[in-house]
Amino acid sequence: MMVASGDRAGHSLIIPTIDIVGGRATAPSGIPGLVDPSDPAEIIRRYRAQGATRIFIDVQDSWERSAAGLEVVERARANDVRLWVTVANGIAPSADALERLYEAGADAVGLSTTSVERPSVLHDVVERYGSDRVLGVMNVQRTADGRWNVVIQGEDVETPLDAVTWARMLTDLGAGHILPNSLDQEGTGAGYDLDLVRTMTEAVPVPVIASGGCGTLRHLHEGLAAGAAYALTQKMLHDGSHTVSEAEAHVRAALADG
Numbered sequence: 383m384m385v386a387s388g389d390r391a392g393h394s395l396i397i398p399t400i401d402i403v404g405g406r407a408t409a410p411s412g413i414p415g416l417v418d419p420s421d422p423a424e425i426i427r428r429y430r431a432q433g434a435t436r437i438f439i440d441v442q443d444s445w446e447r448s449a450a451g452l453e454v455v456e457r458a459r460a461n462d463v464r465l466w467v468t469v470a471n472g473i474a475p476s477a478d479a480l481e482r483l484y485e486a487g488a489d490a491v492g493l494s495t496t497s498v499e500r501p502s503v504l505h506d507v508v509e510r511y512g513s514d515r516v517l518g519v520m521n522v523q524r525t526a527d528g529r530w531n532v533v534i535q536g537e538d539v540e541t542p543l544d545a546v547t548w549a550r551m552l553t554d555l556g557a558g559h560i561l562p563n564s565l566d567q568e569g570t571g572a573g574y575d576l577d578l579v580r581t582m583t584e585a586v587p588v589p590v591i592a593s594g595g596c597g598t599l600r601h602l603h604e605g606l607a608a609g610a611a612y613a614l615t616q617k618m619l620h621d622g623s624h625t626v627s628e629a630e631a632h633v634r635a636a637l638a639d640g
Contacts, residue, residue, distance in 0.1 A: 393435045393464075394434055394435045394630050395602075395606055395611075395630060396434070396602060396613055396615060396630050396633065397436045397437065397438050397466070397591070397614050398429045398437050398615065398616070398619045398626060399437075399438045399439075399614050399615065399620075400422050400440070400620070401442055401616070402422050402439060402440070402443075402451055404450050405422070405450030405451060405453055405454055406421070406422070407420045407421070407422050407425060407620075411425050411622070412621040412622035412623075413428050413619075413622045415428075416428065422439065422454045422458070423454055423457040425620075426458040427458075429463070429619070429626055430461045432625045432626035433626045433627040433630055434463060434626045435464060436463065436464045436465075436466060436489075437465055438466045438467075438468075439465055439467045440468055440470075441468065441469040441470065442470045443470060444469070445469050445470075445479055448469050448483075452482055452483060452486045453486075455486040455487045455488055456486040458487065459486065459487030464489035465487055465488050466492065467483060467488040467490070467491055468491070468492035468494065468517070469483070470536065475496060475503070477506070480507060490514065490515045490516060490517050490558070490559070491507065491515065491517065492516075492517035492518075492561060493507070493516070493517070493519065494519040495535055495536075497520075497552065497557075498532060498541065498543065498548070501555055504518075504556070505555045508557070509556070512558075513556045513557065513558035513588075514558040515558070516556060517561050517591075518549065518552030518553065518557030518559065518561065519563070520532050520548060520549070520562050521533045521536070521563050522545040522565065523540065523564075523566060524575075529545070529546070530544070530545035530546065530578060530581075531543060531545060532544075533565060537565055545562060545582075546581060546585045549562065549586050552586075553586045553587060559590070559611075560582060560590050561590075561591040561593055562593065563593040564578055564593065564595060566595075568593075568594040571595065571596075571597025571598075571617070572597060573596065573597065573598075573601040573605075574593070574595050574596060574604065574610075574613075575595065576604060576608045579592050579608040579609055579610050580608050580609055583610065589611030589612070590609065590610050591611065591612045591613070591614055592605030592608070592610035592613045593614040594614075596614070596615040596616075596618070597617070599618075599624065599629060599632045601613075602629055602632070602633050603637065606633055607636075615629070
């Protein structure tokens with residue numbers, strides 16, 4: 383499918399990711415000039431100065447222990463950037479917990495394990511806040527026959543749930559974006575699972591976000607050329623190898639060249 387240009391008009395195609403635990407980045411950032419390289423709010427400010435318009439925050443504390451993550455979102459809300467936030471699981475989030483996250487400044491919230499175990503939660507959030515503020519997030523793993531299955535509770539519990547079928551169900555429930563994270567590629571630096579990106583973009587009527595495995599500027603271009611509306615990346619930006627503006631300029635030039 384072709385991505386509606388209006389969805390990303392005025393937005394950078396590259397979405398930096400920050401993993402946080404206890405309100406701190408899980409690894410210090412190598413971005414030059416940071417006073418506190420483990421302060422997510424400072425990292426977010428720097429990404430915004432580099433041109434990022436959306437930033438993905440992966441709060442790796444459970445919902446029960448996510449207060450420090452909420453403080454990060456609240457501190458970062460003044461930076462004129464859209465914060466997409468997902469929280470590690472534990473007990474399913476209450477309506478109050480989700481409301482606090484939105485009130486703290488989250489532009490959209492991603493639900494992964496919760497959406498599998500309690501789909502009604504995702505539907506209720508869509509009903510209350512709208513599709514554009516809900517991300518259908520899933521960790522996926524290739525099967526022996528070349529399909530992808532959904533994995534929940536982080537990377538701990540494999541399910542027989544077909545990822546493409548589940549992506550369609552998430553859009554039926556109202557998710558405004560689909561983010562399939564490839565566990566096979568994650569951390570490898572070998573590039574996105576482009577078959578996964580293509581399959582997902584053909585399967586659902588909403589924008590798809592490439593995630594898992596990006597290691598180079600070329601990988602960003604490949605993910606977007608495969609049909610993703612946006613490309614999630616972490617290491618190359620977090621360690622200071624490239625800026626958001628450099629990555630953005632590269633992919634836009636490469637896409638323009640075909």
